[in-house]
Amino acid sequence: MLNDDPLANVLYIDLSKRSYRVAQRQDLFEKYVGGAGVAVQLLEEECPQGCDPYGPHNPIIFAVGPLTGLFPLASKTVAMFKSPHTGNLGESHCGGRSAVALRMAGYGAIVINGTSDIPVYVAIHDGRVHFRDASVLWGMGSRFTVGRIIRENEPGSGLRTIMRIGRAGEQLVSYASVTTETYRHFGRLGLGAVFGCKKLKAVQISGKRSLPVADQKQYRTTYDEIYKTAVSSSAMKKYHDLGTPQNVLPLNDLGALPTRNLKEVRFEGVSNVSGETLAEQFLGRRLACSHCPVACIHVAALREPYEDEPYFYKTSMISYDYEPIYALATMLGVSDNRGFLELMDEVETVGVDAMSTGVILAWATEAMERGLISEKETLDLELSWGNHRAYVEAVRRIVSQPNDFYRALARGVKHAADQYGGADFALSFGGNEMPGYHTGPGAHVGALIGARHGHLDNAGYSLDQKAAATELPTPEKLVAALMAEEEWRQVLSSLVVCFFARGIYTQEIVSETLRSAGFELSKEDMEKIGMMIHRNKYRFKIREGFSLDDVRLPKRIFETESPIGMLDKAYFQDALSHFKNMLLASES
Amino acid sequence: MRLAVVDTERCVGCQQSMFACVRRQGEAGLAKTCIAVRSVGGTERGFVVIVCRACDDPPCAKVCPTEALVSRKGGGVRLDSEKCIGCGHCQGACPIGAIFWDEETNKPMICVHCGYCAKYCPHTVLELEREEAEHVER
Incomplete structure (x- = not known):
């Protein structure tokens, strides 16, 4: 790697002591390049064997790579931690502005250890780490407000990421997510719960700096090659046009779209929740991660009336993707697309992983159908296929956890089936709820x-x-x-x-891009x-x-x-x- | 020729233009960008693009005590770096915040309307307007 590349800086933050330090770790980046390779090494170093995922010694690691900030689409941040959901390796990737912001702040990786005694958020900019009191933000219901308050209080507009948790993370739901830039997530395996037990409401990172490159001329040539492919290839065009939901109809036609807890593989209501229909009826905006020309993020505009007053509406902007459509629509038999969007919105508001949530609710619905559980457990909620209102309420209860049943749902489908039976139709693999492909x-x-x-x-x-x-x-x-x-x-x-x-990133292209960053591989x-x-x-x-x-x-x-x-x-x-x-x- | 922000509603917030501006100057990263893309207040509401709009009678040049900012043919300004003392008055005079600051040289950075960024705007938010220049000359 290049000598003056700030990528080698690893920022270590201790929430217990409210202290931080920076260490030069060329050793790690030279051997493992960055991202997942560096993060798993830091996890190995920082996570004591057998540590409690909910305890103070479970580290949170974020890492980016040498191409971030140099080339388009090198736009993900890798998070590693011990997963509270599976009790084992936790790894989740997120885009938004997270990767570019972390790199521009002058780091290749961040390690967060310890636990705060009061809710805090951490703001990282200008080479400093600021520990801010987040007592006011803790317990806040709206997913937009927390972001807005931090935006107003911290610098770095346009150059920052705000990673934050919702109520689910605070309540330690084992599959709570961390949201960045409103619509992107460290979704899977419960990073949100690790934030929650550290009393860490949010991490804000911003910066602006120059990055070294090995050879300017070669850098620009390689850049143009990648950029041209990214904006002209049909592979990327599909992500731009309909986004990942373009897979809904083909998978349904194939007979591979898990429906009603995978009792079926085709959904009769599929045309309502296809990428095509959602785009025609609701698509309100497309968004991109920083340094990605594709803009695969599709955001629906849902206009809903207030029931207490005529001609009084709110318009919610709700992002949707293939996996949430599978988990929250077809798996639950929800064919009302407005109902799906409302459920999606609730999932985003509380901050849980959409896929795990859908699979868990699908199991609960089948368990109710088979009489393994009743209204006694659900507290009078009728979980039945397509009943999106009941599902919205169930998501709220997974967070508020009013009884043992919802406490079990808050720990995943495997745990719930261990308690209530129905393991045969509890769709989890290695403790993680299944993705949308049969x-x-x-x-x-x-x-x-x-x-x-x-x-x-x-x-x-x-x-x-x-x-x-x-x-x-x-x-x-x-x-x-x-x-x-x-x-x-x-x-x-x-x-x-x-x-x-x-x-786009073939082995040849990877080699070329890495040469610009001073790696010969x-x-x-x-x-x-x-x-x-x-x-x-x-x-x-x-x-x-x-x-x-x-x-x-x-x-x-x-x-x-x-x-x-x-x-x-x-x-x-x-x-x-x-x-x-x-x-x-x-x-x- | 001048750079025009045609339609911010088409902006997806990819920030390709910012990175392009820096590459054009023979750098990488974001420190030297003369264009900024940020959300209106949360990405759900869309984006604003901040860049010099090539004023015919630029207020930034009017407040420069050393005449380091010279009005440019076709609108906007050119910086005479040797004259600039880095006082920052120009930044205060620009109501749209289009004067960026070079922390390294302690001098302003202002779009030169080369149009390089527009080539990397995948959704036609930015455009280099040639006609406008002719219009000004008339």
Whole structure:
């Protein structure tokens, strides 16, 4: 890396002592580039073995990479922590302005340790860390107000990120999210609850600086190459036009769109919640992350009347994506698109992960249908398919937790099923609620073996779609393909390149961009780094008690037909044992 | 020629223009940007684009005590860096906040209307207007 690159600065913040220091960690960035690679190393250093995810010693780590601020689409911040949701590796990525702001503030990574005794927010600018009293912000209902107050009190307009939690994070819901720039999230695995137990309401970061590049001329040539592809390729155009919801109809046609807790894979109300319909009826604005020309963020304008007064309306701006549509519409049988948007808005207001929330409510609905729970548990709430009003209220109760049932829902579907039964249709993998793909074994094996148990780990759904057109690979080949993809994604997420741009950032382009940042990495070097980071994550997981022998497959995935037919349990067992062997082989 | 902000409602807040301005000056990062894109007050309400609008009779030049800011043909100003003492009066005189500050040199940074940023605006928020210059000359 370049000598004068501020990327090497790691900012360590201690909330207990209200102190901070900066350390030069070229060692980490030179070896692991940045992002996920550096973050998992810092997690290994900072997180004591067996530490309580809700305790003061669970660190929060944010990391960006050398391309951030230099090239378009290197726009993600990687967060690592011990997940309160799974009790193991927590990793979540977020865009907005977070990555550019962190880089412009002059850091490559931030580590937050300790716990504050009173609610605080932390403002990082001009080389200083300011600890601000957030007592007034704690418990605030509106998701817009907290952002507005911090915006008004801190400098850096246009050059900052404001990462904040809602009531769910304060109430330690294990899948609480952290929101930045109103519409982007560290969504999965409960970073919001880690903020909450540290009494950390928000982190504001801003800055403006010059960055070194190795060769200006080459830098501009490479930049133009990437920019041109980003604005002209059809792959990026689809993210711009309809955004991720463009996948709703194709997945439904394929018979892979989980519906009513995956009892079905096609939704009769799908046309109401498709990307096309939502755009036609509601799309009010498109937004981009900082330094990304694509603008995939789609925001609906929902006009709702106040019921107590005629001709009195409010207009809410609500962002939507494929995964929330799956989780909060099709999984819950909600075909009323206004109802879906209202539920989405509530999820954003309290600050919970949309995917986990939808899967949990889908389980609860089926559990009620089967009589495992009744109005006694739900406190007179009728959770039934399509009843979006009941779901909105249920989300509020997951946060307020008025009884044991809602306290159980606040800890995830696995925990709830352990208490109330219905594990066969509790759709979680490694403790994390399932993503929106019943495309075939690739999606589910991928979620099972993925380090984060999410769909972005290794994109198994994409392998399934290829298999549906040709033939199912052997379990060994499937696992090899999933691992190769996951290892390459370690490189991308260490550069913090958005996965949507994975088609643009080929190995050749990655090499070129890294040259501008003073890194010389060959194809082989990158492959080695990708594998190393993946194994580092697994080593952390195993250190914290993860075992492939304990992983559980919900029976439901074998009961509902996928596009490539009914899934075979033996195939899964085979795939898992191949994965184990491959991990062991590489360790030795 | 001058840079025009055509329609901020089309702005998605990607800030490509800011990065472009800096690259044009042979740098990287954001320290030297002469254009700013920020939200109106939360991204849900959209964005404002702050850049010199090439006034025909620029107030910034009028308050410069050393005549370091010279009116530019076609509107706006040109900075004569050697004359500038970095007093910052120009910043105070610009009601739209389009005078940025170079912390390194302690002197103002003002858009020179080269139009480079407009080439990187993917959604036609910015445009380099050529006709306007002719109009001024007439």
